[in-house]
Amino acid sequence: MRGVSPPENAGLPDLLRHWARHGGDRPLYRHLVNGEDREEVLTAGEFLRQVNLLSDDLRARYEPGTRLLLMFPTGLEFLVAFCSALCAGMIAVPIPAVGPNRFARAVPRLLGIVQDCRPGAILTTPALSVMRAVAAETSWELAVPDWRSVVLDPADPRTPSDHFAHSAAEDIAFLQYTSGSTAAPKGVIVTFDNLRNNQRAIGDLISRTDRPTQSVAGWLPHYHDMGLAEKIFGLFHGVPTTFFSPAHFVQKPVRWLDMLSRYKASTTCAPNFALEVCAKRIPEVRRGDIDLSALNYLILGAEPIAASTLDRFAATFRDCGFRSSSYLPSFGMAETTVLATGASLREPVVKSICKEVKIGSLVYPPPNGNTDTRRVVSCGPPPEGHSVEIVEPESKEILAEGFVGEIWYRGPSVGAGYWQSEPSAVSGFNGTLADGRSGYLRTGDLGLLIDQELFIVGRIKDVIITRGRNIFPQDIEHYVAASIDGVSAHGVVAIGSAPEEAESEAVVILVEAHRTLCSTHDNYRLHEIAMEIHKEIQSEFEITVQEVVLVGPNRLPKTSSGKLRRMACHQQWKEELFPRLADSLLQDQGEVRV
Structure with missing residues (x-):
């Protein structure tokens, strides 16, 4: 299917027709329903047919530009619905699937999206259509004019029209609601031009002739920017995609590597924590069944990347068979469609910078004799046609290489703004440098350039200032997760607490204990963990931890993509809403109270 290239700048309808014409009987999508061996498959030809049928229905029911919420579990239905919405001239709005058991927790976020984008309908599966009745019974007034079930029926006797809406480059393709790890979710406007340019940039990174991308496999959620890009890469580049749900990975991480091995996948995507979990939880005896020799690109993103x-x-x-040259560290966000920078076909570039980081400070190379350093991983340069600058956020002056500042980004992948947003939010998409150059996205992330490659060090709003020092919580979080046994790999949050009249912030660490400790009610070990965290952070960072709060698995607020919601964690800690397994408060006398 990959052998015949589509026309330059082909739109989505033309791409679907092209792959159906050249290899229409070959699998385009393969969904592993149970995360292992139960397959649902759509060929390129059948995928085009299903998109055509649903697109015909949508055009008959809704006006062009109607926002359609796509509430689907992992599966082929979402992919057909997403492409059908775009081909019908509608605006797709991917959201997580919400069942009755999770509805109460999900309603505030879902209601916020509904009130923001005012959708004309929700597309979902027959099984989830029952949520309409559940929604109607709540006081949240989750009102959407229409709910429509999507069923993929290969025996459907209808003849599709083969007519798709014409979409201009500047037309809106979909709204990508941000994950909300730092604030309320906002809908990033992604145009067809954004989508095409970003997919081209990804293709340029992972489609080298000496190590081509023959197939994609993954488990990231389809409603997240990175997961969506992973799922639709095959539509733009003509390669088959195999996938299963994030839940199947969480339940049994080895399934991911088994999938890569079984289907000889050449490309996959993952956040840092997934690698940490696999390295810790897959025993040596099980690794003998895994063959990663076909894997050319392991794209890393969605959260800070740790060299360790x-x-x-x-x-x-x-x-x-895994090669470290397969790593492709990247930086991106919904506001840049997904990819902003990336580096491939080499060993990861790791630099040692000063551990003490302040905006405008020189951290690389570290001053002579400064051994208090930390390692950071290069996320590569921006793709062709895009640019990145490190900027002092107040003066708007560009900083030289080696200095830390806010990351500003410009290029055709940057979204058109936030849907129905206030002018102050829109201005973040049109930052102007001191020299007058404009059109930059102000990311809110802190980083530096070394040899024109981007290194990430944290977020402006996340910095904890304690006794005159700037501490990035991500450094504390990764250290605790990596060095303390019994702590969930992706369940540590460090926050700053500033009591009234205090001169600096105190550090509070919220920790999800491992499930096995909770099931055995090992209070002695929980007490030990809290004490170890106090001791290790004091030794490594030379700061005093005010409080360690241990909670059960999956108790810390997370986004739909699995990121920890730092602001929500902070708020719940302030309101003492966490069901605590054990508390330890370091008193002035040095005592630990459990």
């Missing part, structure tokens, strides 16, 4: 995690994963799976 890359080292550990590469060492653990080297005998499985």
Whole structure:
């Protein structure tokens, strides 16, 4: 299917027709329903037919530009619905699937999206259509004019029209609601031009002739920017995609590597924590069944990338055929469609910078004699046609290489703004430098450039200032997760607490204990964990932890994509809403109270 290239700048309808014409009987999508061996498959030809049928229905029911909420579990239905909405001239709005058991927790976020984008309908599966009645019974007044079930029926006797709406480059393709890890979710406007340019940039990174992308496999959620890009890459580049749900990975991480091995996948995507979990939880006896020799690109993103995690994963799976040159560290966000920078076809570039970081400070190379450093991983340069600058956020002056500042980004992948947003939010998409150049996205992330490559160090709003020092919570979080046994790999949050009249912030650490500790009610070990965290953070960072709060698995607020919601964690801690397994409060006398 990959052999015949589509026309330059082909739109989505033309791409679907092209792949159906050249290899229409070959699998385009394969969904592993149970995360292992139960397959649902759509060929390129059948995928085009299903998109055509649903697109005909949508055009008959709704006006062009209607926002359609796509509330689907992992599966083929979402992919057909997403492409059908775009081909019908509608605006797709992917959201997580919400069942009765999760409805109460999900309603505030879902209601916020509904009130913001005012959808004309919700497309979902017959099984989830029952949520309409549940929604109607709540006081949230979750009102959407129409709910429509999507069923993929290969025996459907109807003849599709083969007519799709014409969409201009500047027309809106979909709204990507941000994950809300730092604030209320906002709908990023992604145009067809944004989508095409970003997919081209990804293709340029992972479609080298010496190490081509023959197939994609993954488990990231389809309603998240990185997961969506992973799912639709095959539509733009003509390669088959195999996938299963995030829940199947969480339940049994080895399934991911088994999938890569079984289907000889050449490309996959993952956040840092997934590598950490695999390196820790997949035993040596099980690794003998895994073959990663076909894997050319492991795209890393969605959260900070730790050099120690890359080292550990590469060492653990080297005998499985994994090559560390397959790592592709990247930086991106919904506001840049997904990819902003990336580096491939080489060993990861890791630099040691000063551990003490302040905006405008020189951290690389560290001053002579400064051994208080930390390692950071290069996320590569921006793709062709895009640019990145490190900027002092107040003066708007560009900082030289090696200095830390806010990351400003410009290029055709940057979205058109937030849907129905206030002018102050829109201005974040049109930052103007001191020299007068404009059109930059102000990311809110802090980083530096070394040899024209981007290194991430944190977020402006996340910095904890304690006794005159700037501490990035991500450094504390990764250290605790990596060094303390019994702590969930993706369940640590460090926050700053500033009591009234205090001169600096105190550090509070919220920790999800591992499920096995909770099931055995090992209070002694929980007490030990709290004490170890106090001791290790004091030793490594030379700061005093005010409080360690241990909670059960999955108790810390997370976004739909699995990121920890730092602001929500902070608020719930202030309101003492966490059901605590054990508290330890370091008193002036040095005592620990449990």
